[in-house]
Amino acid sequence: MRDENTTIVGRIAEAIGERIISGALQPNAPLRQDHVAREFNSSHVPVREAFRQLEAQQLVVAVPRRGVRVAPLDTNAVKEIAEMRAALEVVALRNAASKLTSGHLARIELALVEGDNAETIQEFEMANRAFHHALVAACAMPRLLGCVHRLQVANSRLIFAMARSAGWRPRSNQDHRQILQALRARNVDQACNLLARHIQTAERFVLPSS
Incomplete structure (x- = not known):
């Protein structure tokens, strides 16, 4: 199960990361866990881990009381x-x-x-x-x-x-x-x-x- 979750996490992080890099997801755009989980047919756990990976890559930021957003580009x-x-x-x-x-x-x-x-x-x-x-x-x-x-x-x-x-x-x-x-x-x-x-x-x- 852990290997399967790791695969899902990587797939989500790669897909969302490519959208951010290409500009399909604009700076400061919100990223909703439930929407992403539904799109990739996963639970919220791998989505949260994928968001952490994207945050380490400086592609997203976690904003208090506002959730996860695409990192600003300035x-x-x-x-x-x-x-x-x-x-x-x-x-x-x-x-x-x-x-x-x-x-x-x-x-x-x-x-x-x-x-x-x-x-x-x-x-x-x-x-x-x-x-x-x-x-x-x-x-x-x-x-x-x-x-x-x-x-x-x-x-x-x-x-x-x-x-x-x-x-x-x-x-x-x-x-x-x-x-x-x-x-x-x-x-x-x-x-x-x-x-x-x-x-x-x-x-x-x-x-x-x-």
Whole structure:
């Protein structure tokens, strides 16, 4: 029964998380336990656990006397996510750099190419997340990688918000290319500096007024 509940929790958290990231669920929208439980044909217990997972990913907030709501998306959130990512991803990259094999570099390049070839914002977001994951996966620090993953999920929400507000068009990501070139040259300091600068551009995202 516990494994079954875990599966249900994951399914609910993933589905609701995707709606929040894509913007289908807007900032501050209420999330009712009974509605979600009915939709997924579950009890309230896995719904509450799914909400806790989403709260850990900074996608929802529990508001006293108002229940669970989609987390707000404002300039403070953008700044916090960017600064946390810049700090933690750089730490992860420094620990991963010495362990990068030709296979790791090939996966980084594949994600870069997929991002360059993306024709929709959905394809670009998936490739962007894959690129940043591939950069740091070799660090083999599960707690750090868990934190980085949650921040990357939050960043995906910013990407979709920017696309809705300012539009999006296919383009080559020169920042990603320069980071990969620095890693191939074994210039770790340069790669880390480029990564930090690249992440901090999130603070300049144009967010929707809502």
